[in-house]
Amino acid sequence: MSTIAFAGLGSMGLPMAKNLLAAGHRVRGIDLNPTALASLSEAGAESARDATDAARGADVLILMVVNAAQAEQVLFDDGALQALEEGGIVCLMATCPPAAVERIAERVGTAGRRFVDAPVSGGTAGAIAGTLTIMAACGRATFEAVQPVFEGMGQRIFHVGERAGQGATVKAVNQLLCGVHIAVVAEAFALAAKVGVELDVLLEIMGGSAASSWMLKDRGPRMLQAEPEVSSAVDIFVKDLGIVLEAGRDAKAALPIAAVAHQLFLATSGRGDGRADDSQVIRSYHALNGTTKNG
Numbered sequence: 113m114s115t116i117a118f119a120g121l122g123s124m125g126l127p128m129a130k131n132l133l134a135a136g137h138r139v140r141g142i143d144l145n146p147t148a149l150a151s152l153s154e155a156g157a158e159s160a161r162d163a164t165d166a167a168r169g170a171d172v173l174i175l176m177v178v179n180a181a182q183a184e185q186v187l188f189d190d191g192a193l194q195a196l197e198e199g200g201i202v203c204l205m206a207t208c209p210p211a212a213v214e215r216i217a218e219r220v221g222t223a224g225r226r227f228v229d230a231p232v233s234g235g236t237a238g239a240i241a242g243t244l245t246i247m248a249a250c251g252r253a254t255f256e257a258v259q260p261v262f263e264g265m266g267q268r269i270f271h272v273g274e275r276a277g278q279g280a281t282v283k284a285v286n287q288l289l290c291g292v293h294i295a296v297v298a299e300a301f302a303l304a305a306k307v308g309v310e311l312d313v314l315l316e317i318m319g320g321s322a323a324s325s326w327m328l329k330d331r332g333p334r335m336l337q338a339e340p341e342v343s344s345a346v347d348i349f350v351k352d353l354g355i356v357l358e359a360g361r362d363a364k365a366a367l368p369i370a371a372v373a374h375q376l377f378l379a380t381s382g383r384g385d386g387r388a389d390d391s392q393v394i395r396s397y398h399a400l401n402g403t404t405k406n407g
Contacts, residue, residue: 136264164192299397
C-alpha cells in the first residue's frame with residue numbers, strides 16, 4: 113500500500129483517484145473544486161488542507177492536471193514538491209508537450225525526487241473502469257516501484273523509455289493518429305454527402321470494409337447526429353494536436369497531415385463549437401462544402 117497525493121480531480125482524475133482507493137492505497141486529493149474533494153473524501157480519501165499538506169509524507173505525487181502550467185503550479189508554487197519525501201516519486205500523467213515534461217523532470221530531479229513521465233489513453237470511460245493505457249518513461253527501478261500504483265488505474269501499462277519526454281511523445285503520436293482519423297472520416301463523409309449518398313448507408317459499408325477503423329466505428333455514428341453526447345470535446349483536439357505540432361517542431365519532424373487536421377478542429381472551435389463532441393469536426397466540412405449531415 114502506498115500513500116498517494118493526487119492533484120487534478122476532473123472527469124478523469126477523480127475516478128482514477130477513487131480506483132486507487134479501491135485498490136487499497138491511501139489517497140489525499142488536491143483540487144480547487146470542493147465538490148470533487150468532497151466526493152473523493154466520501155470514497156475514503158484522507159483530508160488535506162492544501163497541496164503541501166497532501167504531499168507531506170506521501171510516497172507518490174500524481175499530477176492529472178490540465179496542462180504543464182498547472183503541474184508547475186502544484187509542484188513549485190504550491191509547495192507540493194518540497195513537501196514530498198526525499199526520493200519520492202512525481203508522476204505527471206496529463207497530456208503535455210515533451211519539452212515541457214523534460215523541463216519539469218529536470219527541476220524535480222534537482223530537488224532530489226524521482227520523476228515519471230506517464231501520460232494515459234482511454235478517456236473518461238477508461239478512467240472509470242480502471243482500464244487506462246499508461247505510457248511511462250523513467251528509470252527501470254522507478255518504473256518497478258510505481259507499477260503497483262499504475263495497476264490500480266490501468267490495464268495496459270508500458271515502459272516506453274528511460275528518459276522524460278518519451279512518454280509524452282508516445283502520447284503525442286497516439287493523439288496524432290486519433291485526431292487525423294477523426295478528421296479523415298469527416299472528409300470521407302463530406303464527399304459522400306456532397307453527391308447525396310446517405311451517410312448511414314455509407315457508414316455500414318465502410319464499417320465492414322478494409323477502410324474501417326476504430327475511430328470510424330466510434331465517431332462515425334455520432335457524426336450523423338445533430339447534437340451527440342460529448343465523449344471528447346473538439347477543444348481537446350485543438351489542444352492535443354497543438355501539442356503534436358509542438359513536439360514535431362522541437363524534434364524537427366514535418367507533420368503536414370496533423371497540421372491540416374489541427375486547422376479543421378480549430379475552425380470548428382472558432383465557430384463556437386469547441387465544447388461539442390469531437391466528431392462534430394464534420395461541421396467544418398459541411399461549412400466548406402455547403403452540405404448537411406445527409407447531403
